[in-house]
Amino acid sequence: MKKAKRCSVLMLCAAVSLSLAACGPKESSSAKSSSKGSELVVWEDKEKSIGIKDAVAAFEKEHDVKVKVVEKPYAKQIEDLRMDGPAGTGPDVLTMPGDQIGTAVTEGLLKELHVKKDVQSLYTDASIQSQMVDQKLYGLPKAVETTVLFYNKALISEKELPKTLEEWYDYSKKTADGSKFGFLALFDQIYYAESVMSGYGGYIFGKDKDGSYNPSDIGINNEGAVKGAALMQKFYKEGLFPAGIIGEQGINVLESLFTEGKAAAIISGPWNVEAFSKAGINYGITKLPKLENGKNMSSFIGVKSYNVSAFSNNAELAQELAVFLANEKNSKTRYEETKEVPAVKSLANDPAIMKSEAARAVTEQSRFSEPTPNIPEMNEIWTPADSALQTVATGKADPKQALDQAAETAKGQIKAKHSGK
Numbered sequence: 001m002k003k004a005k006r007c008s009v010l011m012l013c014a015a016v017s018l019s020l021a022a023c024g025p026k027e028s029s030s031a032k033s034s035s036k037g038s039e040l041v042v043w044e045d046k047e048k049s050i051g052i053k054d055a056v057a058a059f060e061k062e063h064d065v066k067v068k069v070v071e072k073p074y075a076k077q078i079e080d081l082r083m084d085g086p087a088g089t090g091p092d093v094l095t096m097p098g099d100q101i102g103t104a105v106t107e108g109l110l111k112e113l114h115v116k117k118d119v120q121s122l123y124t125d126a127s128i129q130s131q132m133v134d135q136k137l138y139g140l141p142k143a144v145e146t147t148v149l150f151y152n153k154a155l156i157s158e159k160e161l162p163k164t165l166e167e168w169y170d171y172s173k174k175t176a177d178g179s180k181f182g183f184l185a186l187f188d189q190i191y192y193a194e195s196v197m198s199g200y201g202g203y204i205f206g207k208d209k210d211g212s213y214n215p216s217d218i219g220i221n222n223e224g225a226v227k228g229a230a231l232m233q234k235f236y237k238e239g240l241f242p243a244g245i246i247g248e249q250g251i252n253v254l255e256s257l258f259t260e261g262k263a264a265a266i267i268s269g270p271w272n273v274e275a276f277s278k279a280g281i282n283y284g285i286t287k288l289p290k291l292e293n294g295k296n297m298s299s300f301i302g303v304k305s306y307n308v309s310a311f312s313n314n315a316e317l318a319q320e321l322a323v324f325l326a327n328e329k330n331s332k333t334r335y336e337e338t339k340e341v342p343a344v345k346s347l348a349n350d351p352a353i354m355k356s357e358a359a360r361a362v363t364e365q366s367r368f369s370e371p372t373p374n375i376p377e378m379n380e381i382w383t384p385a386d387s388a389l390q391t392v393a394t395g396k397a398d399p400k401q402a403l404d405q406a407a408e409t410a411k412g413q414i415k416a417k418h419s420g421k
Contacts, residue, residue, distance in 0.1 A: 038314055039066040040321055043094040045074040045304070051334035052325055059324050063317065074304060078104050085109060085311035092318035093325075095142065098130030098303035099372035105133045106376050111308040111315050113137045115323055122328060127343035130303040130371040135210070139305035140326040141343035142334065146299040146369050147192065148361040149289065150258065150272070151265040153282045161265075164290045165196065165231070165297060168265070172240040175264065181242065184254050185267040187232040188246045188393040190220070190385035191372075192267060195288060195297040197228035204373050204381055215377035215414055220385055221403035229392050229399035236393045246393050258283075269302075270341065270358045285357045287365040296368040303343065303371060335359075380413035 044052060049069045056067045070091070072080060077094045081104075084090035096104070104110045120128050120137065127141035151161060162168045162183075172182030186192045194204065201224025206217030219225060235241045244253040255272065257263040259279035267288065276283055288297035306322040308315055324330065331342040335353055341362045342353065353359050372378070388406035391397040397405075 038317065039068060040092040040314060040318055041090070042067060042069045042321070042325075043072050043077050043080075043091040044069050045095055046071050048338050048340070051337040051340075052330065053337075054333060055325055055330040059321055063320075065317065067321065075100075078109060081109055081309060081311075082107070085309055088311070090309055090311050092309055092312040092314060093322050094307055094309060095304055096139075096307055097372075098127075098139075098141075098305060099374050099378060101131060101138055101305075101307075102133050102375040103379065104307075105138055109310055110138045111310050111312065111319070113139065113308060113319055113322070115140070115319070119323060122345065123343045124345050124348075124366070126301050126366065126369070126371050127303045129211070130301070130374055131305055131307075133374070134212070139307040140322050141303050141305050142326050142331065143304040143338075143340035144343045144362065144366060145270050145302040145304075145341065146362050146365040147195065147267050147269050147288065148358070148365050149265055149286050150268050150276065151284050151286070152258065152261060152263070153284055154261060155264040158284055158286075161286070162289060164292055166292045168289060169234060169240070171264075172235065173238065176240045178239065178242075179262065181257060181263045182240065183235075183265045184241060184245060184257065184263045185235075186245060186250050186254060187235065187241075188250065188386065188390045190382065190389060191300060193229070193232060193385075193389050195267070195299050196232055196291065197225040198298045199291040199295045200224035200228045200293065202226075202228055204378070205375070213373050213375045213377075215375060215418065216411075218381075218407050218410055220381070220410070221400070221407040225403055226400045229389065229403060232389075233392050233395075233399060237395060241393075246390055270339075270362055273339065273358050285361040287361055287368070299365055299369045300372040301366055301369045304340070377414045377418050380410050380417065384409040384413070
């Protein structure tokens with residue numbers, strides 16, 4: 001999965017001074033003096049270190065320290081930190097998905113960050129919220145992603161694009177013949193299905209008055225969620241989706257059909273921009289369609305962040321580095337190198353970023369989307385929900401029966417694994 005970054009030299013100086021101010025005058029000066037000759041280790045995402053090369057060099061010069069950058073798959077960095085952190089071979093700064101934050105904090109793997117509100121306010125509300133646990137901050141967003149609609153311009157023009165999911169259903173009925181298809185999506189997975197279910201009033205967790213998730217309030221089987229699941233089931237029932245896009249291999253089948261020119265449109269994410277381009281597909285990208293009730297399909301906002309390891313021996317300096325890497329200027333530079341969409345609010349309309357169709361689509365879709373829940377209880381939702389949706393897709397259960405069972409299973413697992421919190 002992928003994202004991007006932003007802007008000006010003056011802002012670079014501003015962001016550095018903000019990060020120093022976050023520690024207070026005395027702390028920042030002592031951090032500087034004690035940092036001389038130190039080494040910080042940063043775990044960056046695979047093939048993404050080019051995006052922070054200049055920022056790292058500037059930080060090294062400013063603080064007279066050495067920063068070692070190691071590339072690791074970002075979704076598995078917390079897994080490695082569990083072993084390497086206590087052994088003293090882990091990073092000072094790492095990058096991770098926002099939905100892993102709650103679990104990592106519960107396990108004591110991350111350091112709370114103490115940065116001023118004006119630094120936090122640089123980022124979109126959804127992205128900074130993904131880094132909060134119990135009203136405390138544990139990371140700074142560096143990139144965001146959402147699912148979007150890819151369409152094959154050789155099969156359908158922008159003007160012909162159906163505006164609603166129901167219109168895509170009608171379009172698919174006219175075009176699907178068993179070997180070629182209209183619209184495809186992985187609706188047997190909650191990550192994608194939530195886009196429809198939430199549009200009718202479904203939700204993963206309800207929220208308390210302070211905005212925090214309430215794991216005892218599960219909405220994957222409410223009336224709206226069931227209605228959304230019934231709509232998605234129609235695509236499978238009537239052969240508008242091939243049988244092969246159910247289960248673990250579904251994503252491979254869906255992507256292959258698109259790159260082979262056998263699907264007019266699919267729901268995917270910006271992580272596939274490069275792959276689809278290399279496949280030679282003349283594609284367009286836009287936000288997800290609306291539903292018949294007038295609401296736009298939602299999606300989960302994925303957030304990549306910079307976080308400080310709880311095992312860092314130089315946590316103050318590591319925090320300064322995280323703030324520096326995620327500031328406006330370095331975020332824009334990172335975008336230019338990686339094409340990962342930045343989380344900085346002021347860059348949402350930056351011409352250099354908005355000229356990218358993928359960035360525009362992600363930015364627009366983000367308006368209708370929410371962060372993937374970052375509390376540990378979310379781990380108990382994925383499997384039961386996916387299993388239920390697969391029985392719906394294959395016609396083995398009706399939506400209400402399947403989703404009721406999923407909610408019951410999730411509640412049981414939450415009670416068994418998280419009630420001692």
